[in-house]
Amino acid sequence: MASPAALAPAGVRRAPARARGPLSRALLTRTSVLPGFDLSLGITLFALGLIVLLPLSAAFAKTATMSWPAFVGAAFSPRVLASYRLTFGASLAAASVNAAFGLLVTWVLVRYPFPGRRIVDALIDLPFALPTAVAGIALTALYADNGWVGRWLALAGIQVAYTPLGVFVALTFIGLPFVVRTVQPVLQDLPREVEEAAATLGANRAQVFMRVILPALAPALLTGFALAFARALGEYGSVIFIAGNLPMVSEIAPLLIVTKLEQYDYAGATAIAVVLLLAAFTLLLAINALQAWARRREAA
Amino acid sequence: MTAPSPPLASRTQEPAWVRRTLIGAALAFLGAFLLLPLAVVFAEALKKGLDVYLAAIAEPDALAALRLTLLAAGIAVPLNVAIGLAAAWSLAKFRFRGQNVLLTLIDLPFSVSPVIAGLIYVLLFGLQGWFGPWLKAHDLQVVFAVPGIVLATVFVTFPFVARELIPTMQAQGTEQEEAARVLGASGWQILRRVTLPNVRWALLYGVILCNARAMGEFGAVSVVSGHVRGVTNTLPLHIEILYNEYQSAAAFAVASLLALLALVTLAAKALVERRLERAPPVTDAAPERASSAGAAVAFDRTALAS
Numbered sequence: 001m002a003s004p005a006a007l008a009p010a011g012v013r014r015a016p017a018r019a020r021g022p023l024s025r026a027l028l029t030r031t032s033v034l035p036g037f038d039l040s041l042g043i044t045l046f047a048l049g050l051i052v053l054l055p056l057s058a059a060f061a062k063t064a065t066m067s068w069p070a071f072v073g074a075a076f077s078p079r080v081l082a083s084y085r086l087t088f089g090a091s092l093a094a095a096s097v098n099a100a101f102g103l104l105v106t107w108v109l110v111r112y113p114f115p116g117r118r119i120v121d122a123l124i125d126l127p128f129a130l131p132t133a134v135a136g137i138a139l140t141a142l143y144a145d146n147g148w149v150g151r152w153l154a155l156a157g158i159q160v161a162y163t164p165l166g167v168f169v170a171l172t173f174i175g176l177p178f179v180v181r182t183v184q185p186v187l188q189d190l191p192r193e194v195e196e197a198a199a200t201l202g203a204n205r206a207q208v209f210m211r212v213i214l215p216a217l218a219p220a221l222l223t224g225f226a227l228a229f230a231r232a233l234g235e236y237g238s239v240i241f242i243a244g245n246l247p248m249v250s251e252i253a254p255l256l257i258v259t260k261l262e263q264y265d266y267a268g269a270t271a272i273a274v275v276l277l278l279a280a281f282t283l284l285l286a287i288n289a290l291q292a293w294a295r296r297r298e299a300a
Numbered sequence: 301m302t303a304p305s306p307p308l309a310s311r312t313q314e315p316a317w318v319r320r321t322l323i324g325a326a327l328a329f330l331g332a333f334l335l336l337p338l339a340v341v342f343a344e345a346l347k348k349g350l351d352v353y354l355a356a357i358a359e360p361d362a363l364a365a366l367r368l369t370l371l372a373a374g375i376a377v378p379l380n381v382a383i384g385l386a387a388a389w390s391l392a393k394f395r396f397r398g399q400n401v402l403l404t405l406i407d408l409p410f411s412v413s414p415v416i417a418g419l420i421y422v423l424l425f426g427l428q429g430w431f432g433p434w435l436k437a438h439d440l441q442v443v444f445a446v447p448g449i450v451l452a453t454v455f456v457t458f459p460f461v462a463r464e465l466i467p468t469m470q471a472q473g474t475e476q477e478e479a480a481r482v483l484g485a486s487g488w489q490i491l492r493r494v495t496l497p498n499v500r501w502a503l504l505y506g507v508i509l510c511n512a513r514a515m516g517e518f519g520a521v522s523v524v525s526g527h528v529r530g531v532t533n534t535l536p537l538h539i540e541i542l543y544n545e546y547q548s549a550a551a552f553a554v555a556s557l558l559a560l561l562a563l564v565t566l567a568a569k570a571l572v573e574r575r576l577e578r579a580p581p582v583t584d585a586a587p588e589r590a591s592s593a594g595a596a597v598a599f600d601r602t603a604l605a606s
Contacts, residue, residue, distance in 0.1 A: 027396040034477050035487035037394050043386035044402070051455055052408055055420035058430060062423055101329045108326040112319050120327070122570040126334050128509070129562035129569075131516025132414075133536040134555040137543050138337040141344050141552075148340060149332070173333055195312045205314060234413025237518035237536070241543065254415040258523060261419065266428060273416045280411040288404065 059277065062270040074271035083253040084275070086164055090252075091232035094171035099225040102179025103217070109180070110187045124180050127173055132237025139170055140242045162244030167252060170238040175228030182224035183217055186294070190216055219294035223287060230283040233276065341559045344552035356542075356550035357557065364530040365538035365554075368446065372521075372534060373514035376453040380510050381503070384461025388499075389491070391462075392469035393477065403466070409458045417455045418523025421448055444526030449534065452520040457510045464506030468499050501575045508572065512565040516558055 021038030028037065063071055074080070108114075109121055127135065143150040143160040153160055160166050190213065198208045236254040244250045253276055260269035314322075346353055356362060387406060391399060409417065423429050425442035435442060442448045476498070480490045496503070518536040525532045533541065535558055542551035 027398065028394060029397060030395040032394055032474070032478075033481045034393055034474060034490070035481070036491075037390055037396075039487075040386040041390040041396075043383065044390055044406075047383045047386075047458075048402075048405055051451070052405065052458060055424050055455070056408070056412070058423040059416070059420050101326075104322060105326045105330060108323050112323055114323050118570070120330060122566050123330070123334055125566055125569065126338065126562060129512045129516075129565040130338070131518060131536050131555075131558045131562070133518040133539050134341060134516070134558050134562075135337060137539065137551060137555060138341045138344075141548075142336055142340050148336060173337065176333060192312060199312050205312075208312070230411055234411075234416065236413065236415045237522075254413050254519065257413075257415050257419060261422065261523060266423065266426070269419060270423065273413075273419050276413055277416060280413070284404070284408070284411045 056277070059270050059273050062267065063274045066267055066271065070267070071271050074265075074268040075275050079247055079251070080253070080256060080272055082248045083251050083256045083272075086167060086250065087233060087253040090164060090167040090171050091229050091235075093168050094175055094232050095225050095229035097172050098175045098179050098228045099221060102176065102224060102228075103183060103221060106180050106183045106187055110184060125177050127176050132174070132235070133241075135173055135238040136170065136241035139166075139173060139238065143169060143242065161242055162246075162250065164243075164250050166242035166244065167239050167250060170242050171232040171235060174235050174238050175232050178228040178231065179221065179224030182227065183220045186217055186220040186298075216297070219290055219297055223290045223294060226283055226287045226290060230280060230287070233279060233283075338559060338563075341552055341555050344548060345556040347552075348549040352549050353553045353556075356547075356553035359550075361530045361533065362535075362538060362554055365533045365535045366557075368449065368532070369515050369534045369536075371446070372450050372453045373511055375450050376457050376514045377507060377511050379454055380457055380461045381507060383458070384465050384506060385491075385503075387462040388465035388469045389495070392466050393474050406462050407459050409455055412455075414456055414517065414519030415523055417520040418452050421451055421455070421524050425451075443524050444528075445532060448524035449521050449532060452524045453514050453517055456517050456520050457514050460510035460513065461503070461506035464502045464509070465499055468502035469495070472498055501572055505569065505572045505576065508565055508568050512562065515561060 021042075023038045023041050027041075066074070105124070109117060109124075140161055141147050143153070143166060145151065145154050145159070145161070147161070150159075150161060158165070160169055194212055194216075195208050198212050199205075203211065234254060236252075236258075239252055240255055243252060243255070245255055253272055257269045257272050257276075260266075260272070313319075390396075391403060422443050424431055425435060425448060426432050427436065429443075431442075442451070476494050477490050480494045485493070516536060517534075518540075521534055522537055522540070525534070525537055527533065527537060527541065529538075529541070535554060539551050539554050539558075542548075542554065
């Protein structure tokens with residue numbers, strides 16, 4: 001066995017001989033003895049640029065070639081506006097339902113032991129794991145007039161499949177895991193002592209929940225809501241089967257992009273895409289801000 | 301004389317009937333929104349009997365779709381592992397300017413609608429696209445062909461591996477790698493002998509999620525595929541065609557394969573999660589770092605936000 005002393009000089013020697021690459025020299029804010037910064041960052045930037053940034057910039061470049069009236073005509077025609085209303089409205093409703101029931105599910109999963117809890121916990125991620133096309137046809141079969149759920153709703157005069165309500169159902173399914181998975185770790189780490197303290201000071205259970213627990217969960221809950229909303233905005237596969245896709249009524253914005261593409265109206269498709277992208281990026285910034293808020297809350 | 305206050309435990313816990321009601325409501329919601337859609341896939345698939353089911357799966361077009369799905373995932377997943385490892389090494393082991401921006405950019409594909417992911421590749425490689433004329437002159441086809449499907453799949457799965465690896469590698473710090481370096485290990489040796497064994501469960505976790513998405517992707521692939529039966533159809537696209545042709549039983553039969561894949565994914569994910577929870581402390585500094593590992597998003601991303 002080599003003695004550490006024999007090996008030490010090689011390591012102790014600061015590595016001035018080894019040339020640092022341009023990325024290291026330009027970007028590193030703290031020197032490190034570890035190698036491979038230039039190579040790994042180079043690969044990352046190359047892949048990111050080629051696979052993500054260059055193609056995305058093509059969308060913006062394409063709309064830049066359009067005149068302003070042409071862009072407005074393509075991105076804000078009555079049919080497109082109706083699709084935005086449906087997409088944003090149904091996404092908002094679905095994300096709200098997900099926030100409420102997601103909180104309930106998380107509370108039950110974290111606080112109440114019951115048989116089969118581990119399996120239920122694992123099943124929460126089903127909407128992430130199940131391909132959207134499968135979810136789409138399954139929900140359609142379920143909510144069609146002769147489906148397991150649809151036939152009972154039909155008795156009550158409610159039609160879900162092939163209506164905007166179907167869009168809402170599909171988006172609720174798709175967004176289900178987000179709230180649970182963002183709130184769960186925070187609720188798990190919430191110290192019980194705080195609740196005990198509030199109870200000792202005379203608060204009843206409802207007061208403790210509203211004044212102590214809910215404020216602590218708020219950042220995570222809002223983040224989950226925003227994530228579910230963002231996912232719902234762009235969702236396509238699970239919606240198109242159940243929506244009926246009637247122009248002005250049950251046609252979502254992503255479907256309109258596909259329709260325009262099939263008509264070789266690339267500019268029109270891209271104009272809608274840019275509007276959706278800008279909405280998505282705004283949400284991404286909001287989510288980042290929410291997470292920063294959550295971390296500050298945690299640190300405090 | 302005041303009445304003795306009830307014991308503390310009863311005041312920080314809901315009464316039994318409240319608990320039972322909440323559990324019931326949560327399970328009813330999950331049953332309606334998770335279990336029923338899952339169950340209906342298998343019920344519809346077997347509606348017309350096992351013969352129809354097996355015939356739909358063994359059909360040449362279905363097998364061709366399965367092959368293309370495996371091919372796309374077979375390329376996208378290893379590629380994302382390589383990129384994810386590179387991204388995690390640079391982002392988790394070093395401090396550099398623009399780190400937060402880079403982290404957000406890696407996550408970007410998650411906020412892009414799958415349909416738009418397909419569209420942008422059509423804009424690049426389609427006949428009217430930037431590289432369209434060049435590709436045509438060289439008799440190459442990307443869009444409405446297999447390369448486009450693979451590219452779109454790589455795009456939508458881009459963040460999966462990296463976002464699992466980065467927090468884990470960050471939480472583990474750099475002491476072990478630095479020790480290996482000081483003892484004379486080369487970069488590749490450090491990666492193979494120190495870093496990879498430490499992050500193997502996080503890596504597996506990312507691969508499982510990445511693979512599920514790669515095999516199930518529909519929107520992006522739908523836009524860049526020409527929907528040519530037996531040639532550019534993946535399993536999800538094959539399901540759509542069968543469904544639109546009113547071959548419901550066949551569509552659900554193929555869908556049941558993907559539903560099984562989803563169940564296997566969930567089971568594997570749960571197993572790996574347990575391993576991650578039980579992962580032994582990695583360094584001497586582990587106890588103090590473990591708390592930061594708890595917040596998986598410990599990575600500081602405030603710069604872009606504020």
